Amino acid sequence: MKKNIKVAVVQHGCNTDYxxxxxxxxxxxxxxxxLGADIVLLPELHTLPYFCVxxxxxxxxxxxxxxxxxxRVLAKHAQDxxxxxxxxxxxxxxxxxxHNTAVVIDKNGSIAGSYxxxxxxxxxxxxxxxxxxxxxxxxxxxETSVGKLGVMVCWDQWFPEGARLMALASAELLFYPxxxxxxxxxxxxxxxxxxxxxxxxxKSHAIANSLPVIVSNRIGHENDPTEKTRGANxxxxxxxxxxQGEILAKAPIDKAxxxxxxxxxxxxDTIRRIWPYLRDRRIDAYHDIVKRHIE
Amino acid sequence: MKKNIKVAVVQHGCNTDYxxxxxxxxxxxxxxxxLGADIVLLPELHTLPYFCVxxxxxxxxxxxxxxxxxxRVLAKHAQDxxxxxxxxxxxxxxxxxxHNTAVVIDKNGSIAGSYxxxxxxxxxxxxxxxxxxxxxxxxxxxETSVGKLGVMVCWDQWFPEGARLMALASAELLFYPxxxxxxxxxxxxxxxxxxxxxxxxxKSHAIANSLPVIVSNRIGHENDPTEKTRGANxxxxxxxxxxQGEILAKAPIDKAxxxxxxxxxxxxDTIRRIWPYLRDRRIDAYHDIVKRHIE
Numbered sequence: 001m002k003k004n005i006k007v008a009v010v011q012h013g014c015n016t017d018y019x020x021x022x023x024x025x026x027x028x029x030x031x032x033x034x035l036g037a038d039i040v041l042l043p044e045l046h047t048l049p050y051f052c053v054x055x056x057x058x059x060x061x062x063x064x065x066x067x068x069x070x071x072r073v074l075a076k077h078a079q080d081x082x083x084x085x086x087x088x089x090x091x092x093x094x095x096x097x098x099h100n101t102a103v104v105i106d107k108n109g110s111i112a113g114s115y116x117x118x119x120x121x122x123x124x125x126x127x128x129x130x131x132x133x134x135x136x137x138x139x140x141x142x143e144t145s146v147g148k149l150g151v152m153v154c155w156d157q158w159f160p161e162g163a164r165l166m167a168l169a170s171a172e173l174l175f176y177p178x179x180x181x182x183x184x185x186x187x188x189x190x191x192x193x194x195x196x197x198x199x200x201x202x203k204s205h206a207i208a209n210s211l212p213v214i215v216s217n218r219i220g221h222e223n224d225p226t227e228k229t230r231g232a233n234x235x236x237x238x239x240x241x242x243x244q245g246e247i248l249a250k251a252p253i254d255k256a257x258x259x260x261x262x263x264x265x266x267x268x269d270t271i272r273r274i275w276p277y278l279r280d281r282r283i284d285a286y287h288d289i290v291k292r293h294i295e
Numbered sequence: 296m297k298k299n300i301k302v303a304v305v306q307h308g309c310n311t312d313y314x315x316x317x318x319x320x321x322x323x324x325x326x327x328x329x330l331g332a333d334i335v336l337l338p339e340l341h342t343l344p345y346f347c348v349x350x351x352x353x354x355x356x357x358x359x360x361x362x363x364x365x366x367r368v369l370a371k372h373a374q375d376x377x378x379x380x381x382x383x384x385x386x387x388x389x390x391x392x393x394h395n396t397a398v399v400i401d402k403n404g405s406i407a408g409s410y411x412x413x414x415x416x417x418x419x420x421x422x423x424x425x426x427x428x429x430x431x432x433x434x435x436x437x438e439t440s441v442g443k444l445g446v447m448v449c450w451d452q453w454f455p456e457g458a459r460l461m462a463l464a465s466a467e468l469l470f471y472p473x474x475x476x477x478x479x480x481x482x483x484x485x486x487x488x489x490x491x492x493x494x495x496x497x498k499s500h501a502i503a504n505s506l507p508v509i510v511s512n513r514i515g516h517e518n519d520p521t522e523k524t525r526g527a528n529x530x531x532x533x534x535x536x537x538x539q540g541e542i543l544a545k546a547p548i549d550k551a552x553x554x555x556x557x558x559x560x561x562x563x564d565t566i567r568r569i570w571p572y573l574r575d576r577r578i579d580a581y582h583d584i585v586k587r588h589i590e
Binding site: 139201277281 | 413414415416418429433434450453454455456457459460463464465488489491492495496498499502503539540541569570571572573575576577578579580581582583584585586587588589
């Protein structure tokens with residue numbers, strides 16, 4: 001980043017109507033553009049209901065190629081508004097290979113790069129291992145006209161390793177498009193712990209790497225069409241944090257919103273001079289990080 | 296951990312009087328014992344002023360062996376009170392090899408193990424690279440009569456790699472004795488950001504590894520005898536967090552205190568079943584973690 005930039009996040013709810021979802025995303029992108037944003041982040045799988053709530057082969061029909069219908073629509077708006085769009089696509093890469101993919105569209109409408117979700121969750125209501133082949137590109141920042149973006153996706157947010165690898169590879173901003181919510185059966189206390197943990201772990205990636213972190217999420221309740229679960233309540237709370245984990249902007253839990261913050265281009269370098277974690281990493285002693293468990 | 300245990304933290308200020316400092320630590324240990332604690336954590340280098348504020352060869356006279364005078368005093372209290380003590384020693388290991396070492400004394404008064412600080416800071420007012428040889432034992436939990444303790448020291452708290460390695464090696468609790476404070480020249484806003492970052496990064500180790508985290512710090516202002524700096528204001532704020540990063544107990548910024556919390560022996564297993572990060576780590580894609588920088 002050569003100069004300060006403005007980063008925005010669009011937060012909205014999604015349902016089974018692709019066009020209505022995409023319209024909400026585009027409306028948010030335009031709002032971000034009017035606010036002067038250089039980059040806008042959309043929620044994970046923002047054109048679709050969170051179909052991973054159940055396992056149904058028909059849902060593979062929702063996937064598209066990259067480039068494809070959604071990236072083509074967004075490319076036009078990126079170019080019109082001269083804004084970088086970080087979008088999220090259910091990607092069909094080949095017959096039988098589907099990914100949960102973040103795509104970065106640069107200001108000129110070209111695809112700057114993509115990131116295929118590396119860590120794939122699977123728990124009741126989040127059956128992602130059924131749909132998504134784990135990414136095989138590793139943690140590689142995407143070069144854009146304003147800087148290098150370390151884009152990951154949702155479940156990746158719980159793994160300090162991904163953020164660290166993006167930082168070591170010169171990412172200047174970290175992005176986590178998300179679709180995360182509460183189980184309706186959880187107690188209020190448990191809900192508070194989960195949302196706080198989600199904010200804390202992502203702020204910690206900012207702190208550990210002295211990088212701004214930009215997080216999106218969807219809002220609202222979505223039913224489980226199989227009625228095996230009571231569906232999920234997505235908790236919104238999109239936020240932008242600076243390189244000390246300080247909150248620069250945040251969205252509410254339950255309302256659509258567009259948030260924006262200015263990122264100080266020099267601050268990562270300033271912070272890393274006086275809090276020089278990258279200087280002091282014990283790279284001679286981390287080799288067991290690649291083990292599943294240390295016996 | 297086979298059953299719930301109680302963990303306590305002693306927070307106090309330190310000055311140039313070794314005996315007075317040790318008395319404060321022992322008083323705190325007894326208070327923790329009376330509260331029923333199974334384990335008590337003391338602050339980093341709790342018998343000494345924070346001498347690393349300047350570089351002076353005479354300060355090496357403050358170092359001691361392990362076992363040595365301090366561990367012998369503490370061993371007696373551990374045995375009397377049937378309490379595990381996590382202490383912090385300026386260790387002379389050999390002529391010219393000094394370490395910042397945490398020592399765990401078990402309930403029977405024996406030394407269960409030690410950990411030599413792996414990540415060594417160095418910045419104005421914290422000249423630790425002058426005094427402390429970096430640890431060469433790696434991140435190995437210490438087996439005790441109540442469970443495996445993942446003990447690290449202060450600056451280690453900023454590195455997710457250390458906490459992860461301790462967790463992979465079956466640590467059941469993470470400990471961070473600390474001596475951290477504000478530069479008097481920092482603005483109030485900067486002070487808030489730094490203390491929040493310090494709490495956030497350590498809570499994040501709890502979250503990423505589904506482990507309780509126990510943190511101690513000293514309090515009070517300590518002068519720089521060389522008068523090159525205006526000294527440090529140690530920010531206290533010792534805390535105990537559960538495996539979702541939730542605060543179970545916390546101490547004030549500027550007052551001596553003993554805090555205690557009960558650790559639910561089953562909770563790490565429960566949390567890891569529904570938030571199974573260890574299942575989903577991409578150990579095939581983390582190899583570059585051992586690089587200084589990825590070009």
